[in-house]
Amino acid sequence: MDITKYLEEKKKVIDSALESSLIPLKEHSILYAAMAYSLLLGGKRIRPILAITTYSASGKNEADILPFACAIEMIHTYSLIHDDLPIMDNSDERRGKSSCHKVYGSDMALLAGDALLSYSFEMASNPIHRNLFDEKLLLEVVNNFALSSGVKGLVGGQVMDMISSVDEEINEETITYIDRLKTASLISLAIRTGGILAGVNESEKLALSRFGENLGISYQIIDDVLDETSSPEILGKETQQDKKNKKATFVALFGVEKSKNIAQELILKAVDFLKPYNNKYTTIIELAEFTLGRMK
Ligand code: FPP
Ligand code: MG
Numbered sequence: 001m002d003i004t005k006y007l008e009e010k011k012k013v014i015d016s017a018l019e020s021s022l023i024p025l026k027e028h029s030i031l032y033a034a035m036a037y038s039l040l041l042g043g044k045r046i047r048p049i050l051a052i053t054t055y056s057a058s059g060k061n062e063a064d065i066l067p068f069a070c071a072i073e074m075i076h077t078y079s080l081i082h083d084d085l086p087i088m089d090n091s092d093e094r095r096g097k098s099s100c101h102k103v104y105g106s107d108m109a110l111l112a113g114d115a116l117l118s119y120s121f122e123m124a125s126n127p128i129h130r131n132l133f134d135e136k137l138l139l140e141v142v143n144n145f146a147l148s149s150g151v152k153g154l155v156g157g158q159v160m161d162m163i164s165s166v167d168e169e170i171n172e173e174t175i176t177y178i179d180r181l182k183t184a185s186l187i188s189l190a191i192r193t194g195g196i197l198a199g200v201n202e203s204e205k206l207a208l209s210r211f212g213e214n215l216g217i218s219y220q221i222i223d224d225v226l227d228e229t230s231s232p233e234i235l236g237k238e239t240q241q242d243k244k245n246k247k248a249t250f251v252a253l254f255g256v257e258k259s260k261n262i263a264q265e266l267i268l269k270a271v272d273f274l275k276p277y278n279n280k281y282t283t284i285i286e287l288a289e290f291t292l293g294r295m296k
Helices: 003-025 029-042 046-056 062-084 100-124 127-131 136-149 156-165 172-198 202-229 250-254 256-272 281-292
Strands: none
Touching: 003 046, 003 062, 003 100, 003 156, 003 202, 029 062, 029 127, 046 062, 046 172, 046 202, 046 250, 046 281, 062 156, 062 172, 062 202, 100 136, 100 281, 127 281, 136 156, 136 172, 156 172, 156 202, 172 202, 202 250, 202 281, 250 256, 256 281
């Protein structure tokens, strides 16, 4: 399979679904504009693509899961908007443009992020999904959304990220913990949601979660390597920020080359969890391997 072509095609599907999903909010002009600015203009859409790919692996129709895939991208986008605020990482650029607060101000950016988070839950919990999915599965999905975005997920990870610095005694275990919460929780949520809605059994769900968790930690290490080695033109955001902000990352602890090796090992570890399912998950495995190519 030509994975680059697959990603391009699926990105178009996601972009169009995201645009449609915001239409009901258009009348709230300023808030809509700030939300749409960050959500619709850029982003690789890797999380929603992982969700639809996992779901399709069970022979299901990807259209069924698009609202959930979009909802996960909304949580991700909210987290980027808040992460870029002057009170957090203070980043002026994101996805190849000025960050949300540079265009709409910190007040509106904060609220656009809040609104994206709430809207993602509104989308995921829409009663209309009962037409396609069992209520128990829907509740499980919404519960997973909450767990992954809250204290034991995204927010908890961001707090650890804010309070940790390379100046302190920082070890691999702590950095892995930060990356698991702040990045792997959403990536794992995307993959797990695909599995839950496809109706896979508990052990398969667990395997998908473990795959997602290891991929997610690797994804963050790759992001940190690129912060060190890439350029704003390629990444669409400022680079060399982690060093400047004394961030606790694998790159700070081990350097670029060893971090690349760890990222690769984590992908191998991730793939192992899906071995019992033979060729069912070939495409998400290819997607995981593709993410490593970004570091070359
Ligand atoms: C880049 O994703 C982003 C990450 C690797 C995650 C970083 C984690 C945070 C910013 C957590 C913030 C949390 C809170 C609560 C503020 P990507 O390369 O997929 O970006 P793209 O969507 O622009 O392609
Ligand atoms: Mg940050």
